[in-house]
Amino acid sequence: MNPHDWYVEHRVDFVARTLDSDDEMSFADHLRRCDECKAAVQAIERDLAWLPMGASPVTPRPGFRHQIVRNIVGGRHAVWRRWTVPIALAASVLVALGLYVPERRESDRLERTLAIRTGELTSLRDSLSVMRQAARVLQASISMNGQEGGLLIFADDVSHRWNVVVHGLPPAPPGETYQFWFICADGMVRGATVISQGGRPVFFTLGMPDEGGPVMGAALTMEPKSNRSPKPRGKELAQLTL
Amino acid sequence: MSADTDHSRGRSGPAVTSAGDGKRLVILNDRTLRQRLVARDEQALVELVEVATPWLLGVTHAMLSDSGDAEDVVMQTFVTAWNRIGLVRDDGLDLVPWLLRIARNRAIDQLRSRRRLQIKTNLAGALGGLGESVTPAAEPNEAAQPGWHVHETVKAAVGALPDDQRIAIQLAYFRGLTQSEIAEHLAIPLGTVKTRLRLAFEKLRVSLASVKDWNL
Numbered sequence: 001m002n003p004h005d006w007y008v009e010h011r012v013d014f015v016a017r018t019l020d021s022d023d024e025m026s027f028a029d030h031l032r033r034c035d036e037c038k039a040a041v042q043a044i045e046r047d048l049a050w051l052p053m054g055a056s057p058v059t060p061r062p063g064f065r066h067q068i069v070r071n072i073v074g075g076r077h078a079v080w081r082r083w084t085v086p087i088a089l090a091a092s093v094l095v096a097l098g099l100y101v102p103e104r105r106e107s108d109r110l111e112r113t114l115a116i117r118t119g120e121l122t123s124l125r126d127s128l129s130v131m132r133q134a135a136r137v138l139q140a141s142i143s144m145n146g147q148e149g150g151l152l153i154f155a156d157d158v159s160h161r162w163n164v165v166v167h168g169l170p171p172a173p174p175g176e177t178y179q180f181w182f183i184c185a186d187g188m189v190r191g192a193t194v195i196s197q198g199g200r201p202v203f204f205t206l207g208m209p210d211e212g213g214p215v216m217g218a219a220l221t222m223e224p225k226s227n228r229s230p231k232p233r234g235k236e237l238a239q240l241t242l
Numbered sequence: 243m244s245a246d247t248d249h250s251r252g253r254s255g256p257a258v259t260s261a262g263d264g265k266r267l268v269i270l271n272d273r274t275l276r277q278r279l280v281a282r283d284e285q286a287l288v289e290l291v292e293v294a295t296p297w298l299l300g301v302t303h304a305m306l307s308d309s310g311d312a313e314d315v316v317m318q319t320f321v322t323a324w325n326r327i328g329l330v331r332d333d334g335l336d337l338v339p340w341l342l343r344i345a346r347n348r349a350i351d352q353l354r355s356r357r358r359l360q361i362k363t364n365l366a367g368a369l370g371g372l373g374e375s376v377t378p379a380a381e382p383n384e385a386a387q388p389g390w391h392v393h394e395t396v397k398a399a400v401g402a403l404p405d406d407q408r409i410a411i412q413l414a415y416f417r418g419l420t421q422s423e424i425a426e427h428l429a430i431p432l433g434t435v436k437t438r439l440r441l442a443f444e445k446l447r448v449s450l451a452s453v454k455d456w457n458l
Contacts, residue, residue: 012443013436017350018414018421047447049339052346054396055304055416057296057387058312065291068317072324073284 007037015044127205130156130163140238145170151220151238160208166194167201172222179223181232184212188232217241276337279327291320293388294338298345305349305418315352319345350418392453399449407442414439
């Protein structure tokens, strides 16, 4: 008996699955290499194909057939259903994002504009409050290169601030600038550099200086830009005394 | 019969015809049904499930002795068949026998993986007639059961075997015992079991030749 005879002898046993597991694995491995046994096994399978029908049929419980079909077909549909919600959600997010980004940009721009306008309004209100509450109004005329301008001070003794208006002045010559000074008991104290705005009035609000003692008046000079000293060196254009 | 006629008959459900000495139920044109399944025709699946489920449950219930396990195996069988129908070569094996083979193999795998030898041999000790379930199962309505003629023919073929061969076949084929397990259970030499099974299968191959080409 050669090794192949063993496989020939056990073909039916392999089909019926009555071999022990080791023999069954050995036979399966042999089948992959032996066309003769493979064909013989297929023939036996066909001959005994209906043998399982010897078992009595069992009536399925109600709904079991439907459950089988639903399990298979429903599984196929479930693949689509499984993706429907995520796809819809993703699409919604994309649409919302597409709408949100430009809206968000516009909203940010409007917020920035509103903040600027609010700041300007607050500043104007503040300036107006200084003017309305001013206990004293001082004025001086200025003549520059044939132009008539002036210096106007609204002094608010409550908030201790001055609202200053400089108007009608020509642009400062190159290398020079208009300079506003406080005249204090201990001397002159720098107030603010006035930058001419092409003939338009220049408004600014100043608090009282911390140094120099009590404020006694104000002056406007034309100073060289190079002057960094605390004292005026240029030409005096106007002087006001409280 | 044209293919169209077959197809329309298949879609309209089982067609009952009479032939010879008994009731003969020709359910479907097997090749057409296979083609429809390959084409993912869900109605074809419904028809196959309708026809094959009682027989698959019969095999798995007899082997596993548990309704839940039997249903699980049948469910897996249909899932496997549905997924592999397009990959399996049409080698002449009909659909229902193919399903029976899948179900029986899965049931045997389950039996062996769960090492339920002791349980099944105990149950086998109370073995009654071929195909009788160990636990009570719903009685099928014979008149409405497609394939009943095949069952009767197979049952008669097995019943015609000598007692020792019939018992060996029952234990081996319908209870899923290996030759070694049968030898141990019957307390007879392994060689005797092999001889009995070999003789029994030889006779069955001959006696079942007449049903080989049947359509269920």
